[in-house]
Structures are given as C-alpha cells and as structure tokens.
Amino acid sequence: xxxxxxxxxxxxxxxxxxxxxxxxxxxxxxxxxxxxxxxxxxxxxxxxxxxxxxxxxxxxxxxxxxxxxxxxxxxxxxxxxxxxxxxxxxxxxxxxxxxxxxxxxxxxxxxxxxxxxxxxxxxxxxxxxxxxxxxxxxxxxxxxxxxxxxxxxxxxxxxxxxxxxxxxxxxxxxxxxxxxxxxxxxxxxxxxxxxxxxxxxxxxxxxxxxxxxxxxxxxxxxxxxxxxxxxxxxxxxxxxxxxxxxxxxxxxxxxxxxxxxxxxxxxxxxxxxxxxxxxxxxxxxxxxxxxxxxxxxxxxxxxxxxxxxxxxxxxxxxxxxxxxxxxxxxxxxxxxxxxxxxxxxxxxxxxxxxxxxxxxxxxxxxxxxxxxxxxxxxxxxxxx
Amino acid sequence: xxxxxxxxxxxxxxxxxxxxxxxxxxxxxxxxxxxxxxxxxxxxxxxxxxxxxxxxxxxxxxxxxxxxxxxxxxxxxxxxxxxxxxxxxxxxxxxxxxxxxxxxxxxxxxxxxxxxxxxxxxxxxxxxxxxxxxxxxxxxxxxxxxxxxxxxxxxxxxxxxxxxxxxxxxxxxxxxxxxxxxxxxxxxxxxxxxxxxxxxxxxxxxxxxxxxxxxxxxxxxxxxxxxxxxxxxxxxxxxxxxxxxxxxxxxxxxxxxxxxxxxxxxxxxxxxxxxxxxxxxxxxxxxxxxxxxxxxxxxxxxxxxxxxxxxxxxxxxxxxxxxxxxxxxxxxxxxxxxxxxxxxxxxxxxxxxxxxxxxxxxxxxxxxxxxxxxxxxxxxxxxx
Numbered sequence: 054x055x056x057x058x059x060x061x062x063x064x065x066x067x068x069x070x071x072x073x074x075x076x077x078x079x080x081x082x083x084x085x086x087x088x089x090x091x092x093x094x095x096x097x098x099x100x101x102x103x104x105x106x107x108x109x110x111x112x113x114x115x116x117x118x119x120x121x122x123x124x125x126x127x128x129x130x131x132x133x134x135x136x137x138x139x140x141x142x143x144x145x146x147x148x149x150x151x152x153x154x155x156x157x158x159x160x161x162x163x164x165x166x167x168x169x170x171x172x173x174x175x176x177x178x179x180x181x182x183x184x185x186x187x188x189x190x191x192x193x194x195x196x197x198x199x200x201x202x203x204x205x206x207x208x209x210x211x212x213x214x215x216x217x218x219x220x221x222x223x224x225x226x227x228x229x230x231x232x233x234x235x236x237x238x239x240x241x242x243x244x245x246x247x248x249x250x251x252x253x254x255x256x257x258x259x260x261x262x263x264x265x266x267x268x269x270x271x272x273x274x275x276x277x278x279x280x281x282x283x284x285x286x287x288x289x290x291x292x293x294x295x296x297x298x299x300x301x302x303x304x305x306x307x308x309x310x311x312x313x314x315x316x317x318x319x320x321x322x323x324x325x326x327x328x329x330x331x332x333x334x335x336x337x338x339x340x341x342x343x344x345x346x347x348x349x350x351x352x353x354x355x356x357x358x359x360x361x362x363x364x365x366x367x368x369x370x371x372x373x374x375x376x377x378x379x380x381x382x383x384x385x386x387x388x389x390x391x392x393x394x395x396x397x398x399x400x401x402x403x404x405x406x407x408x409x410x411x412x413x414x415x416x417x418x419x420x421x422x423x424x425x426x427x428x429x430x431x432x433x434x435x436x437x
Numbered sequence: 438x439x440x441x442x443x444x445x446x447x448x449x450x451x452x453x454x455x456x457x458x459x460x461x462x463x464x465x466x467x468x469x470x471x472x473x474x475x476x477x478x479x480x481x482x483x484x485x486x487x488x489x490x491x492x493x494x495x496x497x498x499x500x501x502x503x504x505x506x507x508x509x510x511x512x513x514x515x516x517x518x519x520x521x522x523x524x525x526x527x528x529x530x531x532x533x534x535x536x537x538x539x540x541x542x543x544x545x546x547x548x549x550x551x552x553x554x555x556x557x558x559x560x561x562x563x564x565x566x567x568x569x570x571x572x573x574x575x576x577x578x579x580x581x582x583x584x585x586x587x588x589x590x591x592x593x594x595x596x597x598x599x600x601x602x603x604x605x606x607x608x609x610x611x612x613x614x615x616x617x618x619x620x621x622x623x624x625x626x627x628x629x630x631x632x633x634x635x636x637x638x639x640x641x642x643x644x645x646x647x648x649x650x651x652x653x654x655x656x657x658x659x660x661x662x663x664x665x666x667x668x669x670x671x672x673x674x675x676x677x678x679x680x681x682x683x684x685x686x687x688x689x690x691x692x693x694x695x696x697x698x699x700x701x702x703x704x705x706x707x708x709x710x711x712x713x714x715x716x717x718x719x720x721x722x723x724x725x726x727x728x729x730x731x732x733x734x735x736x737x738x739x740x741x742x743x744x745x746x747x748x749x750x751x752x753x754x755x756x757x758x759x760x761x762x763x764x765x766x767x768x769x770x771x772x773x774x775x776x777x778x779x780x781x782x783x784x785x786x787x788x789x790x791x792x793x794x795x796x797x798x799x800x801x802x803x804x805x806x807x808x809x810x811x812x813x814x815x816x817x818x819x820x821x
Contacts, residue, residue: 096666096667097663097665097666098651098653098665098666098667099664099665101561101762121750121751122664122750122751122787122789123663123664123665125655125659125660125662125663125664125789125791125794126655126663126664126665126666128659128663129659129660129663129666130666142750143750143751143752144750144769146751146752146767147752147755147767147769147772148767148769148771148772150771172565174564174565174566174569175564175565175566176564177485177561177562177564178561179564179565180558180559180560180561180563180564180565181556181558181559181563181564181565181567181568182558182559182582182584183565184565184568185558198566200566241639241645242645243638243639243640243645243646244639244645246638247634247635247636247637247638247639247646248635250631250634250635250638251631251632251634251635252631253631254627254630254631254634254668255625255627255628255631256627256670260670261625261626261627261628261668261669261670262627263667263668264651264667265651267482267648267649269482271509271510275509275512275513276509276513278509279481279507279509279510279512279513280483280506280507280509280510281481281482281483281507281510282480282481282482282510282513282514283480283482283647283648284638284645285645286640286644286645366505366506366526366527366528367505367506367527367530368527368530368531371531378485383530383531383532385528385531385532387532387534388531388532403506405506405509407509410509
C-alpha cells in the first residue's frame with residue numbers, strides 16, 4: 054500500500070507537470086529513486102541497476118520501468134495501475150551484450166513521440182556510461198537537463214509528509230539519547246552505534262523506523278572532526294569526544310539530529326566552542342520565517358557566531374525530506390532562495406576544522422511566522 | 438590507521454598500474470569510493486559530493502582529492518603522505534557558481550600532462566552532469582573509459598582481505614540466526630530488523646561490524662518475492678514467509694548471507710521450492726573450482742534445479758568484496774570469466790517470481806580445488 058493518498062500523488066504529478074511546462078519539457082525522464090518514490094510510492098532499494106520514472110506533461114500519472122524482478126517490489130508499494138509499471142528482462146543484467154538502456158530508451162522514444170525530452174543529468178545513479186547507453190538508442194535527439202524539475206516541486210511539505218517527519222523525529226530523539234546514555238569508559242564504539250541503529254529501526258511502540266544510513270560518530274583525538282567517519286570497535290577512553298550525526302526515516306522521510314558528547318569533564322576550549330555553536334544555532338533559528346532567504350539565515354548565524362573566534366568554513370544546512378537531502382536549497386551566504394511555510398531543513402552547525410570539532414543540528418520546519426524544531430532533545434553538550 | 442599493510446596497498450597500486458599500461462592509459466581518474474578505499478584505506482562515506490583518486494601509470498602511490506572537510510576523514514584512515522591528499526574549498530559545495538570539478542579538473546590536467554586520461558565512466562557516483570562539468574575544464578581532450586581497470590585488479594583476494602571476510606562471516610551468521618530466532622506471531626518485522634542490524638554492528642567480542650546496508654526481508658503474501666524491499670512495522674502473522682538477504686562488513690569487506698523463514702508449518706509447495714533451491718545451490722557449489730567458468734557454474738546449477746519445475750529467470754550470483762559487489766564477474770550462462778583461487782562470490786539462489794518466493798545464499802571462496810563457504814549457518818528452511 055502506498056504511503057500517501059491518491060490525491061496527494063496526483064497533486065505532486067500536477068506540480069511537476071507545471072514545472073515541466075515552464076521549462077519547455079514535454080517528457081521528463083526521472084532517475085533519482087527518491088523522486089520515483091515521491092511520485093509513485095515505490096519503496097524498493099534497487100537503483101544500483103537502471104530504472105526510470107517517465108512523466109509526460111499533462112498526464113495524470115507517471116510510468117515506471119524497472120528490472121523484471123523489481124516488479125514485485127512495486128506491486129505492494131506503488132499506487133499506479135499495473136499497466137503503468139513496466140520492466141526489462143533479467144537477462145539484461147550483468148552482461149555487456151544487452152543493455153537495459155536499449156529497452157528503456159526505446160520506450161522513452163515511444164512515449165515521448167516528437168516532444169522535447171528532459172533528463173535528470175545530475176542524478177547520482179545516472180552515470181556517464183548510462184548516459185552514453187541512452188544516447189546510443191535515442192540517436193541525435195536533443196536531451197535537455199531536467200535535474201531541477203522535481204526538486205523544485207517537493208520543497209514545501211504537505212501535512213502528511215510533515216506527519217512522517219514528526220514520527221521520524223520522535224524516533225531519532227529517543228535513539229540518540231539511548232546511544233549517548235550507553236557511553237562509558239571501556240564501552241566499545243560499535244556497541245553504541247549498534248544501540249542507536251537498533252532504536253532507529255525499532256522506532257516507537259506507535260511507529261517503526263525504516264531503512265536508515267550508518268550513524269556518523271567519529272570519536273577521539275584527531276578523529277572527532279571527521280564529518281563522514283562512522284565508528285570503530287575501540288573502547289571509549291577518558292576525554293574522548295564524539296560528534297554524532299544521525300537520522301530516522303519513516304517511509305523514506307528523514308529527520309536528522311546531531312549532538313556532541315565527551316567522556317569526563319570537557320576542556321574549557323570545548324565549552325567555548327559549544328557555547329559559540331549554540332549561540333549561532335539559536336541566532337539562525339530565530340532568523341528563520343517565511344520570506345527570508347537562505348543567505349539571511351546564514352548571516353544571522355554569522356553575526357552571533359563569528360565574534361567567538363571559532364573557525365568554520367562550511368555551510369550551515371540544506372533542505373531535507375525524502376532520503377535525507379532534498380537538493381532544493383543550501384543555507385549559505387549566496388543562496389537567495391526565499392523560504393516559505395513548510396519548507397524543511399537540516400540546520401547543522403558542524404565544526405570540522407583542524408583546531409576544533411563540534412556538531413549540533415536539528416531538523417526545522419518553516420512555520421507560519423517562525424522556525425520550529427522537530428526535536429525535543431536537550432540542547433546540551435553531553436558529558437558522560 | 439589504514440586497514441592493510443603498506444606493502445599490500447603498494448601491491449594493489451602496481452597491479453592497477455599494470456592494467457593501465459595494458460589499456461594504454463597513462464593517468465587514471467578513479468571515482469568509485471570503494472576503489473579509493475581499496476587503493477588508499479579511505480573509510481569516509483563522502484561520495485555524494487565529487488571526489489577522485491588519481492593514479493599515474495608507474496607511480497608508487499595514488500593521490501586523492503576530497504572536499505575540504507573530508508581531509509579529516511582521510512588523515513586517520515589513509516596510508517598516504519599528506520601531500521598526496523588534496524582538497525577543494527567548502528565554498529564549492531551547494532552552489533551553481535563554483536564547481537568542485539573546476540578544481541579537480543585543473544589538477545587532473547596538471548598531473549596528466551600530455552598523457553592519455555582514463556575515467557571510470559560507469560562509476561555510480563559520476564553523474565552525466567559531473568562528466569559535463571569535467572569536460573568543460575579539460576576541453577577537447579579525449580577521455581577513455583577506464584571503468585574496468587581497478588575491478589580487474591581486485592577480483593583475487595589476499596590473505597588479509599580473506600581475513601576480514603571471515604570476520605564478517607562470523608558476524609553475519611550470528612546476526613541472522615539471532616534475528617530469525619526472534620520471529621514469532623505478533624512480533625513486529627521492524628523489531629527483527631533492528632535485532633539483526635544491532636548484531637551486524639556490535640559484531641562479536643573479537644571484532645565489531647562496520648557500516649552496513651539495510652536488511653532485505655520482504656514478508657508475507659505478495660511481498661516475500663520482492664528482492665529489494667526491507668521491512669514494515671506490521672507484526673508477523675501465521676503463515677508469513679520472509680526472504681532474508683543481509684551482509685556484515687569489516688573494513689568495508691562484505692560477507693553476504695540469505696535464508697528463508699516461515700511462521701508455522703510450511704506448505705508442500707514451499708518445501709518443494711526449498712528442496713529445489715538447495716539442490717541447485719549444492720550443484721553450483723560442487724562445480725566451483727579454479728579453471729571453471731562462471732557459465733559452467735550456472736549450468737551446473739541448472740542441471741540440478743530445472744528438473745524441479747520451479748521458474749527462476751535471474752542469475753545465481755556475482756563477485757563480492759569491497760562494499761558488497763566487486764563488479765568483476767556474474768554467475769550466468771554467458772559469462773565466460775575463468776574462476777581462480779581466492780576469487781570470492783555471492784552465490785545466491787533467489788526465486789523472485791510470480792508463483793514462488795525463496796532465497797538462499799552464502800559467500801564462497803574459490804579454494805585450491807573446490808568452492809568453500811564462509812558461512813556455518815544451517816542450510817535449512819527456518820520454521821518459527
């Protein structure tokens with residue numbers, strides 16, 4: 054059963070269709086699996102092989118083309134009539150003789166007719182080799198870049214989407230708190246990661262969590278400032294700092310959360326960094342409301358944060374939604390996207406610098422007149 | 438600290454370098470993060486932004502170029518001298534004004550000089566838009582497809598690599614058994630997934646598990662045959678069949694394992710399918726030895742399996758290693774890759790058909806004279 058009502062999917066298709074017309078695209082070839090899921094309900098995890106969603110401007114529903122075995126991932130999760138769910142044969146996998154793009158490309162040509170075709174060139178699962186294979190079938194037809202067409206339509210969240218994000222929020226708050234509570238000298242990092250991940254999946258008595266990403270939790274001297282390291286099986290030692298970044302997912306909707314912990318008393322410098330980060334976070338949060346730009350939020354942060362003299366070169370967040378990053382906007386000085394009610398973002402103050410490490414984040418909704426956090430986690434540096 | 442000895446990394450670089458010379462490539466631009474990890478030790482999880490490994494034929498070591506903040510993921514995990522670890526600035530992220538490929542492309546041009554440049558066009562994290570951005574910097578220079586150069590060098594595993602895979606095997610055996618033991622009428626699917634994932638990460642007292650992928654465990658009528666669905670928070674019901682596919686990872690080295698379970702007595706048909714799958718699996722396993730081809734293994738399977746009259750369209754496995762799929766060979770009729778000692782593969786008999794669902798797999802090493810499983814899990818249909 055699809056995660057949303059039929060009317061919500063139809064509304065999404067209409068919004069994408071309107072964006073296509075504005076961009077002069079008659080047929081859009083959608084490649085990102087999160088876009089496929091958003092438009093059809095698909096909950097497989099199959100995009101390491103070619104698959105596409107195809108939408109013609111003005112159509113009521115999209116079509117999807119999957120690998121044959123993935124039909125059985127689609128039937129229980131997608132709202133579409135089965136004649137809009139197509140496949141290419143299994144003997145097109147793992148061979149250089151037959152390419153899935155031959156089948157997919159011919160169907161794209163049939164569906165598109167003479168119309169202008171847009172393709173998501175930026176999709177992370179559409180390699181240059183995939184593009185070459187598609188072009189071999191489509192010949193000299195001009196393909197235009199349609200990478201932004203769906204992302205632009207999904208920045209504002211519906212009440213049902215916000216409902217799933219609130220469920221994710223309750224799950225991630227509990228999971229991270231339980232993990233941090235487990236930290237003590239001698240406990241292995243992997244056992245803390247295991248507990249957090251367990252709770253991200255088990256969820257709450259009301260709602261289980263979905264597939265997640267590995268917990269980011271670099272730990273210890275020279276490691277805590279690594280933004281994309283996970284854990285080891287080394288035991289926590291006195292003085293070890295850990296920078297946690299994680300998210301829970303419900304029907305692919307992410308609520309992300311970050312906190313920092315330290316075993317034993319924190320240094321004066323760490324307390325200074327914590328205070329600087331928290332002031333910057335609050336200043337950014339207080340800037341958020343409908344009508345301000347992403348740049349305004351970043352400048353609000355900088356005014357409060359920079360006087361503390363802590364170096365931070367990276368941005369302070371980005372839009373969040375399906376599969377974590379929504380690719381809609383970036384919280385940095387030169388992004389002039391105007392925030393609207395029910396935009397959602399991961400406001401993350403990460404210090405990943407030579408001198409200092411710290412991370413603090415929450416997932417935020419733009420409310421009627423202010424930014425509202427999904428999280429109820431205490432805004433503390435956790436001392437264990 | 439890097440996961441392998443210096444001599445092992447240098448040996449890998451030499452093998453890739455030899456493949457480059459055979460392919461007429463002077464400078465190889467390596468994009469897959471698993472390849473970067475294999476050549477340098479990198480254990481970040483950062484490849485949603487551009488990053489590359491660059492190797493010149495004949496060089497002793499590769500170079501890597503990362504996002505600035507990811508320097509701190511590299512320093513604790515990579516064996517390279519720090520002057521071989523470069524970065525592009527943070528202000529190149531999340532903006533259309535400045536592309537990371539501008540910086541990366543200029544360095545590629547400098548390093549390559551007049552030499553012939555190969556690029557991994559098939560890399561899943563190298564979108565067509567990335568290719569366009571790189572070509573804008575490199576101009577009219579011919580780029581050749583170097584997608585196979587590294588994969589060809591990593592099919593045969595060293596003793597140290599096999600050691601990590603054995604640790605993964607012990608972890609995944611225990612995790613899947615503990616998860617299946619938890620199944621009972623009324624227990625939620627998500628709680629079983631949570632237990633398995635907990636144990637994949639906590640590992641054994643001797644060795645923790647690394648970042649993993651979500652457990653595949655489609656459950657119930659019309660769902661169990663979905664090869665890439667995970668779990669829901671519905672409770673197990675009498676008669677529910679679950680097809681489990683999972684893997685543990687140690688330093689990115691995967692050992693995969695699949696079993697099928699059913700709540701309450703299995704139907705005669707399910708027992709028939711189980712017997713057919715097991716006979717096919719054993720026949721394939723008995724075919725495996727150095728000198729046979731992938732096609733031989735598939736035909737060995739078919740001779741034992743087809744007489745049972747169960748439909749199965751998909752292949753029966755593929756090479757496995759770093760980050761699960763090694764992209765080296767495929768266990769299907771028309772793959773004439775010759776197996777060698779210490780090739781490793783995921784031998785997976787998955788029935789994902791309209792009529793039947795079943796999955797059974799183990800990870801196999803090609804031994805001196807026979808195929809050897811990494812797994813000690815009982816070869817049963819698990820009845821709960």
